[in-house]
Amino acid sequence: MPFAYARTIRFSDTDAAGIVFFARYLAICHEAYEEALATAGLPLATFFSDHCVIVPIAKSEASYLRPLACGEKVRVEVTPRRLSENSFALEFAIWKLPAPGSAAGDKRAAVARTEHVCISSATRERHPLPAALAAWVDGG
Amino acid sequence: MPFAYARTIRFSDTDAAGIVFFARYLAICHEAYEEALATAGLPLATFFSDHCVIVPIAKSEASYLRPLACGEKVRVEVTPRRLSENSFALEFAIWKLPAPGSAAGDKRAAVARTEHVCISSATRERHPLPAALAAWVDGG
Amino acid sequence: MPFAYARTIRFSDTDAAGIVFFARYLAICHEAYEEALATAGLPLATFFSDHCVIVPIAKSEASYLRPLACGEKVRVEVTPRRLSENSFALEFAIWKLPAPGSAAGDKRAAVARTEHVCISSATRERHPLPAALAAWVDGG
């Protein structure tokens, strides 16, 4: 079961086309990653600095399948995938929930994928994932 | 009792100073307004267009009392105040919640206030608040 | 010669890691697209609505090669590529300019690619690119 993050689309997520700006989908995916880490006891604000690593995003890709409007509810699923000793990918699916009272099911609004590389803050070289992060990636 | 909106500070809310960028406090307040309206059955995405009015923000002010960092939890309180037949203010307090396990109480991170004026979409003249919006403002 | 857009990195582009948040790279690429369209006489705010089409982004991908910090100068190059009668891609390169006085050359900070599909506002079906947009995509 992937980690699931619930989110309401906010006015500031939207643009003049009346729907969520494409780059905001990735920001919303990153929120789901932050929440998944926090739930696993790995808070983004302190975990990496405590381990003297940074884990920047090296790549992203996204397919935008449905527009999302202000007030709509989404569920973001996050699935980590190990790529190497010092890198991993996150696969995201953003599901649009039906309006209250609707019999429709959830519909995929977007899928996205990010690649993350662990780097030593001291040497700027690639560095193995800290054990707790590796455990989250491998057990997702 | 003011309406209360729960929010976690996200990485994209922060800036290179390591804390929430000042303009984002106002965006977070607006989220609380959206949630308060939705809870009152007045969804921002459709309510105003259904009533052929717009309700733009004419003024804002904010006092920034404490920094907020990624992962911290806040509670945003929203209190509407009627100003006239066609305008109202919203008073916001952003409370920073203590870290889990801390005995500290909530601390005010910011207070803010916005002024909203109701305008007819057709005439661009000031227009009385729609009844349901007036009821929410007056009953807050 | 690709279209080139000059931009200074702003504080609100950055996050608590001290550098530009990954999703903001795509927003900066979109600015370059807007500027390229405006320069070609195709203003985003009115061109599409005048032609009763929307041209949403269907896919995006990006590789993040170098961090960017507040105050740094970038040049964003935009190259359109025709994909079909009703779609095109944009290829972006974000180049980080050297600090004033430095003898270093420009360095690629990111490359990105977006895919855009033209859709009739009336029928929601795919629709050929308006002639002026097609001309810009095909080589200006």
Next chain:
Amino acid sequence: MPFAYARTIRFSDTDAAGIVFFARYLAICHEAYEEALATAGLPLATFFSDHCVIVPIAKSEASYLRPLACGEKVRVEVTPRRLSENSFALEFAIWKLPAPGSAAGDKRAAVARTEHVCISSATRERHPLPAALAAWVDGG
């Protein structure tokens, strides 16, 4: 003569109402502040850390006078005002430029004001403005 900063309104500045989201006006004002500092030789990214101070914003206020749409050009004027040994205010006016070919003059789209307090990074106490910053505030 106040410092003047030129800016084009971007799609990501707008919201589903089709115009610039109110909190973005303040972010745009902050860009003008960054540019004014950089022009005065005081780059935001390094000046404060070099002087071991932070200069957070304590208050903001804004009046939103006209909507701004994607593609419109604005000029942001910044005027610093000394408040005390360790604080200053910035007064902003955002002027909307006429469309090319229009005989209309510039129109004020917003006015805003921010208050900034200088604090020692070491002691977290109020600290006098560094001399170069004080010189800029006091009149360049």
